[in-house]
Amino acid sequence: MTTQRADARILIVDDEEDTALLLRDVLRKRGYHVEALLSAAECLEYMRRDPADVVISDIQMPNMSGIELCEQLYQRYPDCAPIVLTGYGRLDTAIAALRAGAWDFLTKPASGDILEIAIDRALEEFALQREVKRLITERSSEEPIEDMIGESSPMRELRRMIRRISLTDTTVLIQGESGTGKEIAAAALHRLSSTRKEQPLVAVNCGAVPANLLESELFGHVKGAFTDARSARDGLFLQAGRGTLLLDEIGEMPLDMQAKLLRVLQQRTVRPVGGDDEIPFEARIILATNRDLETEVEEGRFREDLYHRINVVTITVPPLRSRPGDVLLLANTFIQRVAARRQTFVHGLSRQAAQLLMDYDWPGNVRELESCIERATALCRGTEIDVGDLPKKVVEHQSTRLEISTSSTAELLTLDEVNQRYVRQVLAAVGGNKTRAAQILGIDRRSIYRRLEPTTPNS
Ligand SMILES: Nc1ncnc2c1ncn2[C@@H]1O[C@H](COP(=O)(O)OP(=O)(O)OP(=O)(O)O)[C@@H](O)[C@H]1O
Ligand SMILES: [Mg+2]
Numbered sequence: 307m308t309t310q311r312a313d314a315r316i317l318i319v320d321d322e323e324d325t326a327l328l329l330r331d332v333l334r335k336r337g338y339h340v341e342a343l344l345s346a347a348e349c350l351e352y353m354r355r356d357p358a359d360v361v362i363s364d365i366q367m368p369n370m371s372g373i374e375l376c377e378q379l380y381q382r383y384p385d386c387a388p389i390v391l392t393g394y395g396r397l398d399t400a401i402a403a404l405r406a407g408a409w410d411f412l413t414k415p416a417s418g419d420i421l422e423i424a425i426d427r428a429l430e431e432f433a434l435q436r437e438v439k440r441l442i443t444e445r446s447s448e449e450p451i452e453d454m455i456g457e458s459s460p461m462r463e464l465r466r467m468i469r470r471i472s473l474t475d476t477t478v479l480i481q482g483e484s485g486t487g488k489e490i491a492a493a494a495l496h497r498l499s500s501t502r503k504e505q506p507l508v509a510v511n512c513g514a515v516p517a518n519l520l521e522s523e524l525f526g527h528v529k530g531a532f533t534d535a536r537s538a539r540d541g542l543f544l545q546a547g548r549g550t551l552l553l554d555e556i557g558e559m560p561l562d563m564q565a566k567l568l569r570v571l572q573q574r575t576v577r578p579v580g581g582d583d584e585i586p587f588e589a590r591i592i593l594a595t596n597r598d599l600e601t602e603v604e605e606g607r608f609r610e611d612l613y614h615r616i617n618v619v620t621i622t623v624p625p626l627r628s629r630p631g632d633v634l635l636l637a638n639t640f641i642q643r644v645a646a647r648r649q650t651f652v653h654g655l656s657r658q659a660a661q662l663l664m665d666y667d668w669p670g671n672v673r674e675l676e677s678c679i680e681r682a683t684a685l686c687r688g689t690e691i692d693v694g695d696l697p698k699k700v701v702e703h704q705s706t707r708l709e710i711s712t713s714s715t716a717e718l719l720t721l722d723e724v725n726q727r728y729v730r731q732v733l734a735a736v737g738g739n740k741t742r743a744a745q746i747l748g749i750d751r752r753s754i755y756r757r758l759e760p761t762t763p764n765s
Contacts, residue, residue: 319363346370380407387428458629472498480594482623485673488594496550505549513558522579531580546589557597568612626668640679656692
């Protein structure tokens with residue numbers, strides 16, 4: 307399959323207008339759709355509206371260099387081939403560009419013939435890659451992912467997304483409330499990445515490592531870097547090899563480390579503590595957090611530049627209350643797991659117990675459900691878990707789902723209660739995303755918290 311030359315869209319990026327226009331005209335004469343742009347920023351802006359198939363960029367440009375542009379294109383537009391134009395004999399910049407994700411480099415001045423060959427090669431290769439990806443995704447998108455249970459539509463969509471991302475090398479941000487399965491999602495992404503799955507999956511909880519040790523833990527240290535550093539040690543970025551590094555609880559990383567991490571992600575190299583050398587790393591970086599990073603940025607706890615850097619490909623693991631259909635599936639799986647581990651006769655749930663599990667909100671998500679089932683299995687005297695085996699909070703819980711279908715005045719709600727329940731329901735529907743919920747509710751984000759609190763008599 308070949309992308310027809312007439313369909314292919316090419317962008318030329320050069321801060322020297324004469325050069326940009328000249329190249330544009332040369333290629334237009336050869337039958338390509340070409341636009342000339344004068345900066346990397348213009349190119350990214352253009353790509354947002356109308357992604358091109360090939361970007362041919364100069365390297366030295368003010369503000370954002372062609373190398374940085376390649377990196378951004380590589381991460382955000384896997385279907386676009388970035389090609390750089392380097393000065394004669396500048397092998398170092400050519401290598402830097404290839405590392406940053408350039409597909410090819412050409413030396414200046416590049417003749418029309420040379421450009422044409424490079425473009426056609428890129429178009430053919432990318433068309434082939436797209437076809438292969440399409441076939442792989444098509445074949446496997448409905449297959450289950452081991453350990454990732456859930457048949458609700460948000461979970462199916464999540465699996466599709468993970469499969470798609472597994473074909474790329476891009477940095478990924480996983481967001482989701484506590485206990486929703488972010489680590490499970492990260493592990494699935496690692497296992498599905500055919501080029502990485504044989505390599506290590508290294509995970510670190512950024513909130514659990516003492517702030518003064520985090521830098522050497524992540525980037526390593528040289529011998530004698532500090533009192534206890536009797537020998538040099540690789541950090542986790544290097545220990546992960548060509549595998550995956552999960553930076554968990556990234557929202558808890560101290561601000562000064564955030565600045566260092568930003569540099570590392572931009573340059574794709576680490577500098578061990580006490581050392582002078584920059585060492586390239588090859589692991590895919592996954593970041594996970596249960597905090598709403600947008601709020602963290604607003605409140606000055608998370609660097610805005612780092613947030614923009616990592617918020618390119620984002621996976622949001624939906625809370626359990628937004629997928630009640632998965633509750634019983636998960637509960638039954640956990641019952642079977644317990645049965646396989648210990649000798650129990652429990653093999654299911656009574657109808658009332660099942661109903662209570664489905665009505666409950668699961669603020670602790672899958673983790674809470676898992677421990678609820680473990681406990682219930684231990685308490686259960688028969689073959690089915692019953693109401694009496696469930697925790698009190700599950701049994702006494704009042705559904706937050708808004709259904710005003712009762713005719714009994716005793717069951718009718720006050721406006722405040724309706725208000726609260728509706729806010730919860732909207733939050734659940736948008737996967738806990740407060741910005742989105744606030745938009746829907748037509749209130750500002752901060753007042754969401756206020757509305758969730760019970761009203762005091764004098765307020
Ligand atoms: N889809 C799923 N299928 C099966 N088990 C799951 C699923 N999602 C989560 N779990 C289980 O729930 C528990 C919590 O999952 P995990 O540790 O991945 O959550 P998390 O989002 O990383 O939570 P936290 O924010 O607290 O770190 C684990 O025991 C995990 O095995
Ligand atoms: Mg976790």
